[in-house]
Amino acid sequence: MLQLHGVTRRFGDLSAVDDVSFEVTDGLLTGFVGGNGAGKTTTMRMTMGLLARDAGEIRWNGRPIEVSDQRRFGYMPEERGLYPKQRVIDQLVYLGELHGLTAAAARTSATGYLERLGLGDRAKERVEKLSLGNQQKVQIVAALLGEPVALILDEPFSGLDPDAVDAMTGLLREHASRGIPVLFSSHQLDLVERICDRLVIMARGRVVARGTVAELRSAGPTRYLLELAGDAGWVRDFHRGVHPVDVDGSRAVVQVEQPGSEQALLTEAVRRGPVHEFARVVPALSEIYREVTA
Amino acid sequence: MNPRPIPWLIVMRREVLAKVTDKSFLAGTLLTMLILTGIIGIQGYLGQRTKTYDVVATADAHPLAAQVATAAAKADDLVRVTVTGAADAAAARAAVDDGSADAWLHHEPSGWVLTGRTGVPAVLTSTAADVVRTSALTANATAVGATVAALEKGAALTTDQLVGDPERSNLNKGIGFGMAFLFYIAVLMFGITLANSVVEEKQSRIVEIIASAIPVRQLLIGKVLGNALIAFVQMAAYAAIALVGISFTPIGRLLPSVTGPVLWFVLFFAVGFLAIACLYAVAGALASRTEDVQSTSMPLTMLVLAVFFGSAFASGTLETIGSFIPPFSAVMMPIRMLDGGIPWWQPVVALAGLLGFAFATIVFGEKVYRRALLQTRGRLSVRQALAAAE
Incomplete structure (x- = not known):
């Protein structure tokens, strides 16, 4: 388990990361969401020990994290880069060896991952011959080599085609199911919503929301959709515990201010005529995101 | 599981392998060797040819x-x-x-x-x-x-010299200049290559992956040693060709007498090269793009030029002083030794000084390197890099 407590980093006058606390639970995929400049990359670099922190603490399995722990993490930096002139497999073996694997073990592991990502036949090519998406897959393999004890991945999905996204998701799930914490950042909210167990949302250097997708949803306002046979204009004047958000023709969306008051609204609607639909509105992650980062 | 190998060795091996499998590097080396052989061959041919006049x-x-x-x-x-x-x-x-x-x-x-x-x-x-x-x-x-x-009777004038003989003096001048030139070329060529490879890693951000796996110091040591090794082998090959060429000329019989100073030069070359190579790695780390390397390495290029001109043209007291001051001593002491008559302690002191200088540049270099490596916004000055938090 990886825990951040009050982690802070300033660049001059700018607080890039300000009092950030969250945890990355073992065995779960934690999505790290936020706009450009929100502080995700800086947070990940501090977690990897690449940047010093001005304040705060990072704990690994309950004790302060040490360099020897971070060396066993799998890391994928934000900006993609490998040695362009070196062959894919040689490069992966090199990085594997730097992580303490033997050359043979690194080769076996790298070859396996390359095959799963559809790059098995390109292992002997130079990196510069590969498309950007494929180069990225090579970087992902670099992060996965040698049974890392945690995965810290900065934008692993950007630039991948849908098949690669699926393969990648499978790999991440597999590693999480080994019982290790996996933290990855992404801009693709729909993707995060689909595959993440937990979420951390950052804005302007601070954590603005965290929890499971369900928790974040339930923390948001409760809304109901009402679809009638006739005109729904009367809902605008129905002020008993609900607040009209949007009324248009025969449809109305209301926000429940007192729990249970939606029942009174339904009763009133049935009294007035046929009701075609009455349902809880589940907010999309993008809506929650817009709300918490606003 | 095997005992964990030393990281700098792995880095060094990659640096060497990347270089010796680089076609342009191999072609350049081969071409230089051919040109050297050609020049020596032509000289020899011209020297042996009978000239006829009518x-x-x-x-x-x-x-x-x-x-x-x-x-x-x-x-x-x-x-x-x-x-x-x-x-x-x-x-x-x-x-x-x-x-x-x-x-x-x-x-x-x-x-x-x-x-x-x-x-x-x-x-x-x-x-x-x-x-x-x-x-x-x-x-x-x-x-x-x-x-x-x-x-x-009594009208003839002949010349004589106290130390050595005239052919020997010319050989010394030639070999001395050769040493100075070899050091200059090696440091400049490999220095820039090293700086470029550092900035390449920095620019492509692979340095983040490497730095998350091994200490940055190990990366620096591996890179510097790897490039030093290649420089050493390449320069030794050039020098060997030149010496073999000289051995076929009339002055070849004098070669054994310069063996001692040349061996000392190998030692001085190695230490001096390490020291300056380390500074070139720093120059690379201070840049953010390959285009910046030229300006961040400018002071070093000046220094290397000064070493070259100093060792090629200084004489007398200036040469004696220079032969103790690193990095000038790297070339000037072996050149002085060619003329003979140097007490044994002088090269030892000069080498110790050079070693101290190399050590200082490695310590200083690592400090700057570590701090500058993750700064990607434009060019840094040494002061900015040292002031930056890690």
């Missing part, structure tokens, strides 16, 4: 021309002079003009004249001058009842 003379000048031919062959066995006769002055002049003869030897009221078309080859001039002078002296001496030997 002198034309009319009947009255023929005996003297024949003497010139004999004298020339006696003085240098690589020179041949052939004498052809001409019916009259006009024919002789024509022979020189159309190039069938190199010079025309003829007698005028003022004395003997050697006429060429656009000039007279130096070896002909000097030989002919000697022959004319001796012949005139003999005639004049006989006229006054003396001998040439009596007339010339």
Whole structure:
């Protein structure tokens, strides 16, 4: 388990990361969401020990994290880069060896991952011959080599085609199911919503929301959709515990201010005529995101 | 699981492998070796070739021309002079003009004249001058009842030198310049290569992956040592070709006498190269893009130039002082040693100083390198890098 407590980093006058606390639970995929400049990359670099922190603490399995722990993490930096002139497999073996694997073990592991990502036949090519998406897959393999004890991945999905996204998701799930914490950042909210167990949302250097997708949803306002046979204009004047958000023709969306008051609204609607639909509105992650980062 | 290998060794191996599998590097090295061999071969060929000169003379000048031919062959066995006769002055002049003869030897009221078309080859001039002078002296001496030997008594001047012999001095100058040039080329070439490879890692951000796996110090040491090793092997190959070439020339017999200083130079080269290479790695780390390297490495390029010019042209006290000051000592001490007469402690002190300098640059270099490596916004100054938090 990886825990951040009050982690802070300033660049001059700018607080890039300000009092950030969250945890990355073992065995779960934690999505790290936020706009450009929100502080995700800086947070990940501090977690990897690449940047010093001005304040705060990072704990690994309950004790302060040490360099020897971070060396066993799998890391994928934000900006993609490998040695362009070196062959894919040689490069992966090199990085594997730097992580303490033997050359043979690194080769076996790298070859396996390359095959799963559809790059098995390109292992002997130079990196510069590969498309950007494929180069990225090579970087992902670099992060996965040698049974890392945690995965810290900065934008692993950007630039991948849908098949690669699926393969990648499978790999991440597999590693999480080994019982290790996996933290990855992404801009693709729909993707995060689909595959993440937990979420951390950052804005302007601070954590603005965290929890499971369900928790974040339930923390948001409760809304109901009402679809009638006739005109729904009367809902605008129905002020008993609900607040009209949007009324248009025969449809109305209301926000429940007192729990249970939606029942009174339904009763009133049935009294007035046929009701075609009455349902809880589940907010999309993008809506929650817009709300918490606003 | 095997014991964890030393990270800098892995980095060093990659640096070496990346270099020796780089086609342009291999081609460049091979080309340089070919050019070196070619230059030495041409020099050797020119040195061994017999040069032939044709002198034309009319009947009255023929005996003297024949003497010139004999004298020339006696003085240098690589020179041949052939004498052809001409019916009259006009024919002789024509022979020189159309190039069938190199010079025309003829007698005028003022004395003997050697006429060429656009000039007279130096070896002909000097030989002919000697022959004319001796012949005139003999005639004049006989006229006054003396001998040439009596007339010339006490008139000869020969030169001598206290240390070594003249050929040895020239060899020393040549080898000394060679050392200075080798060091200059090696440091400049590999320094820039090293700086570029550092900035390449920085620019592509692979350095983040590497730094998350091993300490940055290990990366720096591995890179510097890897490049030093390649530089060393390459320069040794060039030097070997040059020395083998020299051994085929007449001064080759003197080579064994410079072995000691040359071996010392190898040691000084290695330590001096390490020190400066480390600074080049720093220059690379201070840049954010390859284009910046030129300006961040400018002070170093100046320093390397100063070492080159200092060691190639300094003499006397300046040379003695320089031979103790790192990084100048890397080249200047071995050059001084070529001339001999240096107490044993002097190279030891100079080498110790150079080692201290190398150590200081590695410590300083690592500090800057570590801080600058993750700064990607434009060029940094050393002060900015040191002020930056890690």
